[in-house]
Every structure is written in C-alpha cells, then in structure tokens.
Amino acid sequence: MNIFDIIGPVMIGPSSSHTAGAVRLGNLARNILGEEPTEAKIILYNSFSKTGKGHGTDKALVAGILGLSTDDDGIKESFIIAQNKGIKVNIVFGNTYPELSPNTAKLILKGKNNSTEVMGSSVGGGRVIISSIDGFNTDFTGEFNTIIIVHNDRPGMIAKVASFLAENSINIAQMKVSRESRGKTALMVIEVDEEIPEGLKLALSSTNHVQRVMVIKSALGGV
Numbered sequence: 001m002n003i004f005d006i007i008g009p010v011m012i013g014p015s016s017s018h019t020a021g022a023v024r025l026g027n028l029a030r031n032i033l034g035e036e037p038t039e040a041k042i043i044l045y046n047s048f049s050k051t052g053k054g055h056g057t058d059k060a061l062v063a064g065i066l067g068l069s070t071d072d073d074g075i076k077e078s079f080i081i082a083q084n085k086g087i088k089v090n091i092v093f094g095n096t097y098p099e100l101s102p103n104t105a106k107l108i109l110k111g112k113n114n115s116t117e118v119m120g121s122s123v124g125g126g127r128v129i130i131s132s133i134d135g136f137n138t139d140f141t142g143e144f145n146t147i148i149i150v151h152n153d154r155p156g157m158i159a160k161v162a163s164f165l166a167e168n169s170i171n172i173a174q175m176k177v178s179r180e181s182r183g184k185t186a187l188m189v190i191e192v193d194e195e196i197p198e199g200l201k202l203a204l205s206s207t208n209h210v211q212r213v214m215v216i217k218s219a220l221g222g223v
Helices: 016-033 046-055 057-066 073-084 157-167 198-205
Strands: 039-045 088-093 103-110 115-124 127-133 136-140 145-152 172-179 185-192 210-216
Touching (some): 016 103, 016 127, 016 210, 057 073
Parallel strands (some): 039 088
Antiparallel strands (some): 039 103, 115 127
C-alpha cells in the first residue's frame, strides 16, 4: 500500500480517475516523448469518452502533456496554454470497447525530434497504467523509476542490460519485454528502486543495438 491508496492525490477537479489520473497519463506520455510536444491527438474511450468533457478529462490530459501537476490551477486553462505555446491539440471522443479499461485514452504526440503513441488507463486514486507504447505491449504504472529501452532484438540484450544495471547498483523491481517479431525492434520496460543518473542513461544509449533510452522518474516522488 502507498500514499495513493490511503489519501489519493492532491488535485484540481471532481474525480481522481477523470482528473488526477488523466493528468498523470499526460505527464507520462510527455516523458515518453522526451520533449515538449508540438502536436497532440488524444482519443478518449469508454467512460472517459462518455463523461470526460463534463469532468474536465480532456483539459486534464492536455495539462499533463504540458507538464502541469495534478494540483496546478492551470489545468482549467490547459487548452489556452497549449494554444499560446503553439501546440496543436485534437481531442477525439471515441467509441466504447469492452476489452479496454473504463477510463482509457490514446495519446499520439509529436515533437521537434520525436513522436510516440501511448495507450493508458486511469484506475482510480490518481493511479494509472500504461498498456502500450508505439504498439508494444507494456504494463507499468510510473510509480517506480522506470527505464524504457527501444532496441534491436538480439541474443543477450536483456542479460547485458540487467548486468549493466547491477554493476551500477540499480535493483530491478520488474521488467517486461515486447518485440515486433524475432530479430526486429523490441522494447524493454524496467522498473527499478533507485533514481537513474543521467550518466547511466547516456551509457545505456551508447550500447550496441540500443536505439533509444527514456527515463521516467517515480510519480511517488512528485510529478
């Protein structure tokens, strides 16, 4: 049990799922992109789509991709802030899909250097689960410090990364690996107990067959 379970997040808005969780989804998508977005298409599904406008879910998701926190008064003005920054925002209220979590959104972000497609759900109390990144299956919450590595699928890659982290006193809490197909692009999501120094991220980025490394700081330490 953690602080989210006990008291929930400090937030602006009527619902932790529709507001705080939506902000955190946006925060995580922004961190995965790795830069300020210039364009955002956000598709809301199920309960998010049906009641999201009344609960301000659309504003909360946009606030998240702007980097605002769950208790920021700017959430209410997120569309105006995005417009003033020159960020193009397209909100789509999508259909109902029983196989998806009730409060689900897909965030398609573009920046000057990167682009990403993130699917995630708000599961209550301000907590979220990221279920996919760029079509790769994932399953992480952002509550741990998280390393996301896009790499070529080669024998020994998982062992190489795990050994490198161990040598730097980084303890792995959970790991999930997904790939397009054998020998193609793969994605590791590694949740760890310690903070990740910038130097370690750079060292991982220079490893053979690694395409990109993203580091997401634990949400429990503040978004």
